Amino acid sequence: MPGDADASGQSLPASGEIPVSGVTEMPKSKQTPKKPGSRRREASRKKSSEPTPASRQSREKNSTAFETASANAPLPLTEKGNNRRRQPVESKPPGNRVQLPIETTSQKPFVGRGAAEERRRSERDLSLLTADPGLRADPSGKLTVERTLKPVSSFRGRRPSEGGAGSSVEENRPKTRSRSPQKSVPKNAQKRSTSPLIYGARLLILGVGIGVMAGTFLSMFDPASQYPAQTTEQASAGQTQQTSVKSGEQFAVASExxxxxxxxxxxxxxxxxxxxAQQQTDLVAGALFVDVDSGEYxxxxxxxxxxxxxxxxxxILVAFFQxxxxxxxxxxxxxxMRPDLIAKEAGDMQYKPPGTKFSAxxxxxxxxxxSDNTATNMLIDRLGGAEALNQRFQSWGLSSTMIRNVLPDLEGTNTTSAEDMVKLMGLVTQGKLMSLRSRDRLLEIMRRTVNNSLLPQGLGEGAIIAHKTGDIGTFVGDVGMIDMPTGKRYLAAVIVKGPHNDPRSTELIRQFSRKVYQFFSK
Incomplete structure (x- = not known):
């Protein structure tokens, strides 16, 4: 009605029309100050600004278009982390419609110098609202827009099942992402760590396999397979000599x-x-010299x-290393060292108290x-006695070598021959009676013989001899193996029987040694 006031306290036009939405009130600083005599012009302008029925109908149409445009407008988006997510809006009955207030400003009638321009602006703003049919005005003069809300899923833009106006609120709530159950991996399929022992066993098996293959391949080219059967049997016999058990059966017999x-x-x-030898008629000599390489003797x-x-x-020394x-x-x-084993004449062990212990x-x-006689008796006793040793000597083919008494045996009952001594040294050199290690140790001991008054005196410079002397006054002898600087090796054994402590016996041995060495040096 004319003269009624709106919610803000301003008066509405007498015709009851709604002020134009979106028209900004002109600041007072820009309004034309009233001058005297302008009342008549203002009344005239006010009358001309009253809306006509046609303009009122146009406003209602524009309001309806504004409501339609506002209802189709998209809902606001919210930023959450790095993912854009729609903010769910709780539906409200009826029909999922909500009213959005639109602030308006009450306007006074267009008066003054710029009234025509303001009117044109207002009409232009109203033309923009014609597309929204949901524009409504309440009795207080405020514009509102009615919008039908469409359910929007709150999780990655997925829409819930459409239920119309009666859809429950639970369907519009954000759904929690469900993780698909992980497939359990069998324990047998998991990678297992391999123990270092397994790696070692594999390498051992691989090494044994390679060794067997290599041995099979090399056996095809084994030179030993090309030797005659007789030589193989001889080598087998030599091996049997080193593996016997009983004292009299350690090695093959002489025929083997x-x-x-x-x-x-x-x-x-x-x-x-x-x-x-004939120059010394009262001396009897036995001698044998053999070139190991050529077989000359x-x-x-x-x-x-x-x-x-x-x-x-x-x-005895050979039997010990056996x-x-x-x-x-x-x-x-x-x-x-027992008292019954102590012997005089030669050696230092006799001066030790009985019961003294020595290494073998x-x-x-x-x-x-x-040439310690006490040491000799101790070894004879440890090796089983004279009889056991004699059997062993016989098995080596030493027909003249025999122990009948313990040392010093000044009566000379223990016997041998030059041929037996050279044969024995030949077996030692060839490694027939003992291992190569024991052979080397035996020869090294014989090279350290202190008494060098016999065979060594006839050798030239650079010669090496491994030997053993013997002297009981009436019998003087020397047995050894000589290596010449030229590489030649020969065996020597000389025994001379003569008057007691006669120097001619020792001199004859030296002369024999000199003659043979000079001959082999040619």
Whole structure:
């Protein structure tokens, strides 16, 4: 009605029309100040600004278009983290419609100098609202827009199932993402760590396999397979010698041992030796020299038996290393010096108190290096006695070598021959009676012999001899292996029987040694 006031306290036009939405009131600073006599012009303008029925109908149409445009407008989006997410709007009955207020400003009638311009602006703003049919005006004069809300899913833009106006609120709530159940992996399919022991076992199996293959391949080219059957049997016999158990059966018998090969006798050299021996009519000499490489030899009464004196210690030393190889004696085994084993004449052990202990290797070394008689008796006892040793000597083919009494045996009952001594040294050199390690140790001990008054005196410079002397006054002898600077190796054994402590006996041995060395040096 005319003269009524709106909610803001301003008066509405008398016709009851709603002020134009979106028209901004002109600031007072820009309004034209009233001048005297302008009342008449204002009344005229006010009358002209009253809406006509046509304009009122146009406003209602524009209001309806505004409501339609506002209802189709999209809902606001909210930023949450890095994902854009629609903000759910709770539906409200009826029909999921909501009213949005639109602030309006009451306007006074367009008056003044700029009234025509303001009117044109207002009409232009109203033309923009014609597209929204949901524009409504309440009795207070405010414009509102009615909008039908469409359910929008709150999770990644997915829409819930459409339920119309009666859809429940639960359907519009954000749904929690459900994780698909992980498939359990069988324990057997999981990667297992391999133990270092398994790796070691695999490498061991691989190494054994490669070794078998390599051995099979190399056996096809084994030179031993090209040797005659007789040589193989001889090698087998030599191996059997080192694996026997009983003292008399450690090694093969003499018939199974290859004899030292003596091919051709050196007659010229033999004649020279005979001439030297005949110059001493009261001396009897037995000698044998053999070139190991060529098989040439000189034999002068070589098979004649003589008193062995200390040369009997050579076969005892060979028997000792045989038992070492057989595991019957340890080199560091302690041997006790009993009173019944103490002997005079030679050696230093006799001066030790009875009950003194010595290692087996020390006893064997003293027996050869300084010709200790006590050490010899201790070894004879440890090796099973004289009878057991004699059986072993016979098995080696030493027909003249025998122990009848313990040392010093000044009566000369223990016997041997030059041929037996050379044969024994030949078997040692060829490694037929013992292992190569024991052979090397035996020769090293014999090279340390202190008494060098016999065979070594006839050798030239640079020659090396491993030997053992013997002397009981009436019998003097020397047995050894000589390596010449030229590489030639020969075996020597000389035993001379003569008056007690006659220097001619020792001199004859030196002369024989010199003649043979000079001949082999040519």
């Amino acid at each position: 041992l290859p004899a030292l090969e003596m091919k051709q006798e050196i007659t010229a050299l033999k004649t020279e030796l005979q001439n030297l 000189v034999n002068l009464n070589g098979n004649m038996a003589f008193s062995a004196a200390s040369t009997i210690k050579v076969p 038992d070492v190889d057989a595991g019957k004696i340890e080199l560091n085994e302690k041997l006790t 290797l020390e006893v064997a070394t003293q027996m050869i290096v300084i």
